[in-house]
Amino acid sequence: MIDLRLLRDNPDVVRASQQARGDDPALVDAVLDADARRRTSLTEFEGLRAEQKALGKQVAKASGDEKAALLAKTKQLAEDVKARQAAANAAEAELDELLYRIPNVVEGAPPGGEDDYVVLKEVGTPRDFAAEGFAPRDHLELGEGLAAVDTARGAKVSGSRFYFLTGIGARLELAILNAAMDQAVAEGFTPMITPTLVTPATMRGTGFLGAHADEIYRLERDDLYLVGTSEVALAGYHGDEILDLSGGPRRYAGWSACYRREAGSHGKDVRGIIRVHQFHKVEMFSYCAVEDAAAEHARMLAWEEAMLAKVELPYRVIDTAAGDLGTSAARKFDCEAWLPTQQRYLELTSTSNCTTFQARRMNVRERTDDGTRPVATLNGTLGTTRWIVAILENHQQADGSVRVPEGLRPYLGGLEVLEPVR
RNA sequence: GGAGACGUCGCAUAGUCUGGUCUAGUGCGCCACCCUGCUAAGGUGGUAACGGCGCAAGCCGUUCGCGGGUUCAAAUCCCGCCGUCUCCGCCA
Structure with missing residues (x-):
């Protein structure tokens, strides 16, 4: 939910944000x-x-005729109070409903739609399979x-x-996720294994029940949702709490x-x-002071790049339009690895500043002096099942074997090459 | 799944039976000041969140797990839900 005060004081900022997203700026005026x-x-x-409260006190003290007179007076008042309260509640509900429909105010993202991203940098060089003398397998x-x-x-x-991940495939996924978890822990993150079923309130709070509600599995019988990322559970973790962030951001790594x-x-x-109904992920999540959010976002991106370096993939970083x-993001950076057989980039990580x-x-x-x-909350990917796709394709060899990037070898018992079984 | 107990301002608790004096008391913790060779102890005061009105000082409202209801009036009575604990049943 955006800051109502910001919307009151600077409605043009919110209107401009709506415009940049391609959403309706008139919603701002409806909220006002x-x-x-x-x-x-x-x-x-x-x-x-x-x-009513003042009269109630008099009633408590009074007796006899005086009390009867007061009660007559207060009876009508009680009805009025009830009616006005209902009106006030209705007005509040109407405001909430409208306010919930406004996505986060964009902060620095390039204008435009899906194809209007800006490439911030490219790292590594895609292999030239023609020069190596064989056609890459997908x-x-x-x-x-x-x-x-x-x-x-x-x-x-x-x-x-x-799908099933079998044998070395299952081990490869565990290697990726364990490497991600180890890196996060080394950077001071608290490792977390989170619930994957959450209440409607939690799902709604994290902003996933808006425009993209169709993407989410729901268990109707139990009124629970299946999460698309541990971000949901981690965002809910400190719900209704007042944190002390004087020592810096609170960082969690969710598996x-x-x-x-x-x-x-x-x-x-x-x-x-590449695109499946179920996968595993290690996700960074950070609660920090709002002044620190942009810097924390840069750190998240750097940690994602550190992981990509460990698996030795060529990738680019884009600034999402x-x-x-x-709905919740003010800005988002994606890291996309090169996919040789499709001659395109594939999203491996995504970090959002919410x-x-x-x-x-x-x-x-958080508690402040006054x-x-x-x-502020931020999230970013450190490793997923999908990484297997890019690792297999980029590190394949002419005979169908796959070289194991050095960063993963400790997690595969020192294995250097995955050999085909046929 | 069954039975019972419980859910109060950071923590611990009083208050609920018998509705109004609850403007929610007390202890601990925390903050400020005082006292004090040091330390320990002691004294005094303060110590929730959210919202509305107001230039401000401040005033007002809401919140006793959540949602309804009864009533002039609900922490207190009634109904539903959620959660925790204990016991039983079932099961990895």
Whole structure:
């Protein structure tokens, strides 16, 4: 939820943000209008309520005829209070409903839609397979050759976009996730294994039930949602709490399964394990003071790049355009690895600065010298199942074997090459 | 799944039976000041969040797990839900 005070004091900032995202700027005026009505009706209610309380005290002291007279007076007042309270509550609900529809105010992201990202840098050089004298195999062919990935049986058991990681494939995923977790711990993050089923309040608070609600699995019988990332649970972790951030950001590294319906992506990335309904992820999450958020965002990106360096992938960093930001994000950087068989970049990490948007919804504050205020929250990817795709393709050799990047060898018992089993 | 107990201002608790004097008391912790060779102890005062009005001082409202209800009036009575603990049942 955005800052109502900001919207009141600087509506043009919010209008401009709406414009940049391609959302409706008129929503700002609807909120201003609803806010005015709420305050009017709240003032009316509070005045009457104060009167009622004062009279109530007199009733308690009075007796006999005096009491009867007071009771007659107060009876009518009670009805008025009830009516005004209902009106005030309705006005508040109306305001909330409108306010919840405004996504976070964009901060520094380039304008435009999905294709209007800005490339911040490119790191490493894609291999020239023609020069090496062989055509690269795609990740599924490699994965099947290594007996590491089984999508056919995944589909048999669970349907399309499900898979088994088998043998060295399962070990490879664990290696990636363990390397990510170890790096996070070394940087001072608290490792966390989080719930993957959350309440509607938690899901709503993190901003995932807005425009992209179709992406989320819901267990109707139990009124719970399956998370698409441990960010959801980690954002809820300190809900309704007042934190002491005087010692710097609170950093958590969440390990969890992630579930996505992929409802709008029929026909996209259908082959292999690029886009699947279930995968695992190690996610960084940080609660920090709002002044520190941009710097923390830069640190998150640096930690993601450190992981990418460990697996020796060529990648680029993009600054996501305003129209492609999630509801909660004010700015987002993605790291995309080169995918040789598709001659394109594939998103491996994504780090978002949610400023105070999530914290307002989840009611996470920090204590300052003069009271409390919402904190900033940030999140970023340190490793996922999808990384297997890029690692297999980029480190493959002519015979179908795959060289293990040095950063992962300690997690695979020193193994240097994954050999095909056929 | 069944039975019972419980949920109060950071923590611990009083208050609920018998609705109004609860403007929620007390202890601990914390902050300020005082006292004091040092330390320990002691004294005094202060110590929630959110919202509205106001230039401000301040005034007012909301919140006793959450949501309804009864009543002139609810921490207190009634209903529903959530959570915690104990016991039983079932099961990894």
